[in-house]
Amino acid sequence: MSDSNETVIALLGQPNSGKSTLFNALTGMKQHVGNWPGKTVEKKEGNFEHNGRKYLVADLPGTYSLSANSDEEMITRDYIASGKADVVCILADSSQLERSLYMLADYAGITVPCFLVLNMSDVAKEQGKSVDAGELEKKLGIPVVSFSAPDTKSYDIFYKTLERAADQKTVLDPKNLEKRYESIDNYDRIRTLIPDNVIPGYSKTWLAAKAVEGDAPVIAKIRAAVSGENAKAFDEAVSATGKGVVVSGQCKFEWIDELLSGTVNKKASSVSLGKFDRLITHHIWGKPVVVLIVILGLIASFIPALPLMGVGQLVAKIPDPLNEAMLSAGCPAFIAALVCDVFLRSVSFIVQMLGFVFGVTLVFGLLEEIGVMARISYVFDNTMARFGLQGKSVMPFLISFGCTMGGAAGTRVIDNWGQKVLTIALAWAVPCGAAWAVIPMLSTLFFGAWMPVIIAVILIVMILHMWITAKVFGGSLVKNTDRYGMIMELPPYHKPKWGALFRYVFGRTKDTFVRALKVVLIVALAFWLLSYTSTGDITASILYKVGHFIEPVTKFFGMGWQTFMAFIASSLGKEGALGVLSTIFTGSGTISVGSVVGGAAAENINELLVANVPKPEALALIFAMTFNMPCIVALAATYQETHSAKWTARIALYYTGVALVIAGIAYRIGLLIW
Amino acid sequence: MKKLSEIGKDSVAVIKTVNGDLRFMSRITSIGLTPGCTVTVIKNEKNRPLLVYSRDTMIALNRSECDMIEVEIGGKTA
Numbered sequence: 001m002s003d004s005n006e007t008v009i010a011l012l013g014q015p016n017s018g019k020s021t022l023f024n025a026l027t028g029m030k031q032h033v034g035n036w037p038g039k040t041v042e043k044k045e046g047n048f049e050h051n052g053r054k055y056l057v058a059d060l061p062g063t064y065s066l067s068a069n070s071d072e073e074m075i076t077r078d079y080i081a082s083g084k085a086d087v088v089c090i091l092a093d094s095s096q097l098e099r100s101l102y103m104l105a106d107y108a109g110i111t112v113p114c115f116l117v118l119n120m121s122d123v124a125k126e127q128g129k130s131v132d133a134g135e136l137e138k139k140l141g142i143p144v145v146s147f148s149a150p151d152t153k154s155y156d157i158f159y160k161t162l163e164r165a166a167d168q169k170t171v172l173d174p175k176n177l178e179k180r181y182e183s184i185d186n187y188d189r190i191r192t193l194i195p196d197n198v199i200p201g202y203s204k205t206w207l208a209a210k211a212v213e214g215d216a217p218v219i220a221k222i223r224a225a226v227s228g229e230n231a232k233a234f235d236e237a238v239s240a241t242g243k244g245v246v247v248s249g250q251c252k253f254e255w256i257d258e259l260l261s262g263t264v265n266k267k268a269s270s271v272s273l274g275k276f277d278r279l280i281t282h283h284i285w286g287k288p289v290v291v292l293i294v295i296l297g298l299i300a301s302f303i304p305a306l307p308l309m310g311v312g313q314l315v316a317k318i319p320d321p322l323n324e325a326m327l328s329a330g331c332p333a334f335i336a337a338l339v340c341d342v343f344l345r346s347v348s349f350i351v352q353m354l355g356f357v358f359g360v361t362l363v364f365g366l367l368e369e370i371g372v373m374a375r376i377s378y379v380f381d382n383t384m385a386r387f388g389l390q391g392k393s394v395m396p397f398l399i400s401f402g403c404t405m406g407g408a409a410g411t412r413v414i415d416n417w418g419q420k421v422l423t424i425a426l427a428w429a430v431p432c433g434a435a436w437a438v439i440p441m442l443s444t445l446f447f448g449a450w451m452p453v454i455i456a457v458i459l460i461v462m463i464l465h466m467w468i469t470a471k472v473f474g475g476s477l478v479k480n481t482d483r484y485g486m487i488m489e490l491p492p493y494h495k496p497k498w499g500a501l502f503r504y505v506f507g508r509t510k511d512t513f514v515r516a517l518k519v520v521l522i523v524a525l526a527f528w529l530l531s532y533t534s535t536g537d538i539t540a541s542i543l544y545k546v547g548h549f550i551e552p553v554t555k556f557f558g559m560g561w562q563t564f565m566a567f568i569a570s571s572l573g574k575e576g577a578l579g580v581l582s583t584i585f586t587g588s589g590t591i592s593v594g595s596v597v598g599g600a601a602a603e604n605i606n607e608l609l610v611a612n613v614p615k616p617e618a619l620a621l622i623f624a625m626t627f628n629m630p631c632i633v634a635l636a637a638t639y640q641e642t643h644s645a646k647w648t649a650r651i652a653l654y655y656t657g658v659a660l661v662i663a664g665i666a667y668r669i670g671l672l673i674w
Numbered sequence: 675m676k677k678l679s680e681i682g683k684d685s686v687a688v689i690k691t692v693n694g695d696l697r698f699m700s701r702i703t704s705i706g707l708t709p710g711c712t713v714t715v716i717k718n719e720k721n722r723p724l725l726v727y728s729r730d731t732m733i734a735l736n737r738s739e740c741d742m743i744e745v746e747i748g749g750k751t752a
Contacts, residue, residue: 014704064704069697098729099706106704214696246692249703250710253729271714271727283719378734381723485736486723487701 006047006054007166008084012076013091014103015062015415016491018119021149021369022091023059025500029507034643040418040477041071042643050159058085062415066106067210067245068217071479072416080112081201087166088114094124094131094146095492097264098256104140105252108174109206115143115165117158122148123494129266136263141173149497176258178205180251184244187212189237195225212244277375277490286379293376294398297367301359301406308355315348342528346520349573350513353405353633358509360399360406365501368413371493381486387470388478390414391486393423400430404630408637409512418477421642425473425651428634429465431458431626434574439626445606446618454619458626461662465627472654516636523632527572543568557660558620558667563613566621567663571629571656577621578605585612616670624663629655676747679724679740681715687745688712694742705733707743 013019024031027046036043044059060079061072068074080088090107093100097118104116118124118131137144145161147154164170181187191208198207198221210218219238226234273281280289319340326336367373377391384393392414400407407427414420431439439458443451533540547554547561554564562584566577585608613621629635629652639648681687689709692699706729707713716732717725723734 064701067700067704069700096729096731099731102704102706213700243692243699245696245699246703246708249708253706253708253711271716273716273725273732277732281717281722281725283722378723381734381736382721485739486734487705487736487739488734489705490725490732490734 006056008056008058008086009162009166010058010060010079010085010088011091012060012080012088012103012107012114013062013119014064014093014100016371016374016489017062017091017093017100017103018149018494019059019062019091021497021500022117022119022147023057024504025149025155025497026055027057028500028503029510031507035417036071036075039071039075040421040479041075042417042420051163053163055162065102067213068215074217080110081199083112083200085112087162087169088112089117089162089165090114091117091119093491094118094121095127095129096489097124097129097131097260098253099489101256101259102252104172105177105255108172108177108255109203109209110201111171111203112201113142113165113169114172115145115161115170116140117161118144118146120148120492120494121146121154122151123492127266127492129264132263136259139176139259139263142170149500150495152499174203174205177251177255180255181205181209181212181248184212184247184251185242186237186240186244190234193226193230193234193237194222198222198225209248211238212241213248214238214241214244280375280379290376290379290394291398293367293372294395297363297395298360298399298402298406301356301363303359304362305355305359308358309352312348312350312352312355315344315351319344319348337528337532338525342524343521346524347517350516350520350633350636353403354509354513354516356403356406357409357512357637358505360409361412361508362501362505364395364399364410364413365505366496369494369496369501371491373413374488374490377488378486378490381488385485387422387426387466388474389419389423389426389470390416393419393426396423396427397430400427400432400630401436402433404428404430404432404634405637408634408641409508411641412508416478417642418479421644421647422470422473422477424638424641425477425654426466426469428630428638428651428655429462429469429627431462432574432630432634434631435626438574438578439622442609442618442622445609446613446615446622454622458623461623461627465658465662469654469658473651512637512640515640516633519636519639520632523572523635527569557624557664558617558670559624559663560617563617563621563624567624567628567659570625571631571652573631573633574625574628577625581605581609585609615674616667619670620663620667623666624659626659627655627662628659675744677741678713678715678726678735678743678745679718679737681718681745681747683715683718685747686712686714687747689743689745691744692742693744694739698739698742702739702743706731707733713745 011019011023023044023046026048030048031044031046034043035041041061046057048055058079060076063070063073063076066073066077079085090104092104107114118133131146133144133146143161143165145157147158187208190211191204194204194207207218207222211222223231223234280286323336323340327333373392376395380391380394384391396407396410399410404427408424411420411423414423440451440455443454447454530543531541543565547565551561554561559567562581565584566581569580570577582605635648635652638651639645642648675690689707689711691709692702711728713726713728715724716727723736724740726733726735
């Protein structure tokens with residue numbers, strides 16, 4: 001991926017420093033997202049060209065410091081030490097400069113070339129703050145640029161600064177910070193004991209400061225490099241550091257204060273919450289307001305979604321006439337079915353769903369960018385912490401009542417990969433719009449006035465399911481180190497960068513389309529082959545034979561072969577279950593992909609169902625369908641967001657298994673009642 | 675000295691000590707809450723995270739963890 005002519009830039013900054021916005025603006029649609037090898041941390045890289053020069057941008061994980069308390073921080077440190085980056089771009093938020101320069105202070109002592117971007121200068125300006133970048137540059141010895149993502153003129157200066165840092169290999173001067181470190185007990189003693197080149201790119205100053213802070217990996221590295229008397233002296237010095245991390249933190253902030261005195265002008269501003277913040281942090285109104293925002297966001301998502309949904313529906317009109325045309329032109333029925341029934345219907349299905357993904361990514365990406373998402377996180381933090389999740393996870397859960405694929409797309413705003421995967425895993429338990437279209441209908445059909453009771457039980461089972469799933473997957477996805485009480489800043493609101501946002505949304509929608517198309521085509525083709533018969537008699541299909549063969553097993557879960565077929569079909573799309581039952585009970589033709597994703601059912605399907613399916617079995621089917629894998633497109637979206645085939649498969653198998661168990665329980669309860 | 679969680683709304687206090695495990699101390703330091711720094715309590719309601727303002731930043735803090743931050747009332751507005 002990287003070649004020798006490329007200049008590699010690593011973006012380093014705290015969460016909410018505007019790092020992702022800059023990354024998206026620089027690289028646009030040329031991004032590759034994956035995971036860091038062996039780690040549950042997302043790896044984002046992208047390319048761009050400027051002035052005939054090629055760049056590779058590595059978006060390092062958002063962390064608050066360079067300590068060793070999380071995988072994200074370790075990955076960041078290792079990446080810098082690896083020498084892959086030619087220049088590190090450190091971001092700070094101009095509107096909260098004092099706090100956000102902590103990353104720069106923590107970087108001081110690292111000898112990899114760097115430059116500083118003072119982001120969100122527009123917000124700072126509105127708050128009456130101005131920063132003298134030139135003055136800062138003199139004090140630090142590295143290029144400094146004031147930057148505002150929504151302002152296109154900013155980019156020219158950014159590129160110039162980047163070129164200057166890359167060409168001159170500018171290194172941050174840590175001299176003044178060093179002087180302050182020297183006042184810390186044991187710092188000098190430790191520093192003199194450190195041999196050269198313990199970790200490439202990290203100076204003795206930096207290593208000694210980390211050792212004082214009790215940083216275990218750094219201490220171990222130094223310890224391995226010293227021996228004899230020195231080792232003993234080093235151990236003694238380290239064990240005497242006590243609250244070194246707090247003291248060195250004080251040094252860093254004193255250094256920042258010194259740096260900023262004379263370079264920052266700010267008006268005395270009154271500290272108070274804005275109207276919206278007062279409302280959203282209100283102990284009664286906060287949660288309803290968040291739910292309302294998400295619902296409004298969901299509705300707003302449909303506006304950009306509608307054109308794409310329309311295109312999808314147009315595509316759905318092609319297969320029938322095309323099929324006829326192909327048949328009359330002498331094309332074999334097998335091929336016509338493949339093209340029309342498998343390919344075109346899959347495309348239509350995906351394009352319709354994709355509209356929603358596009359809308360959700362745009363609307364909730366916008367809410368994230370202007371700072372609303374951080375407030376949502378604050379309001380629901382206590383509740384979601386019980387699942388080991390961030391407050392933001394409430395948003396994908398709510399979206400999933402509409403569409404699980406949209407919910408999965410919504411998890412993009414969750415910056416921790418493990419929590420993101422866990423959120424998707426839990427969101428699958430939320431019955432989606434398609435389930436709400438089918439389940440109440442089936443419940444009324446079989447159980448009449450008891451329908452509301454069944455819906456209530458489904459909602460209770462949903463919460464239990466999420467709770468258990470959080471226990472099952474939480475351990476390996478969300479480390480204990482990520483499960484601590486909330487310490488987060490509420491960033492100031494800022495203007496979105498529309499161009500970058502749209503490019504990002506188009507890029508992600510395109511990726512989702514490609515990936516979803518692959519998954520859906522493969523699954524649709526497999527299903528079609530399994531259910532294909534040359535005669536149109538369902539009992540001649542492989543699916544029937546397998547279903548019949550394993551019926552003794554499926555009976556255990558309360559389902560005969562017909563309802564089990566419907567259950568399998570419901571993992572492709574919930575509406576599909578009815579289409580399949582309709583085909584089976586009317587004995588008409590093969591199960592088509594059209595009947596599965598379109599839910600085309602015979603007119604007398606209701607009577608057929610009541611006549612053929614006993615009540616306990618119906619109850620089993622209702623629960624099995626509700627808690628089954630939501631649909632193939634959701635599966636594809638899960639793969640797209642987690643970029644882990646292993647976790648996608650794990651979640652899918654888990655859901656299939658759990659749905660069967662729930663069905664079995666429902667069946668046995670049903671047997672007791674009827 | 676008082677715990678940060680005991681400070682009422684709109685009060686200004688100066689942080690005296692930060693306790694807790696290494697991870698907590700490191701995290702709270704990185705968000706700017708260090709001894710000597712002035713904080714203004716913006717919101718302090720039961721069962722809700724505390725909202726404080728310090729170093730130009732609005733910060734939400736879990737209540738139980740605020741017990742590990744000791745402060746002294748007074749000082750000028752952050």
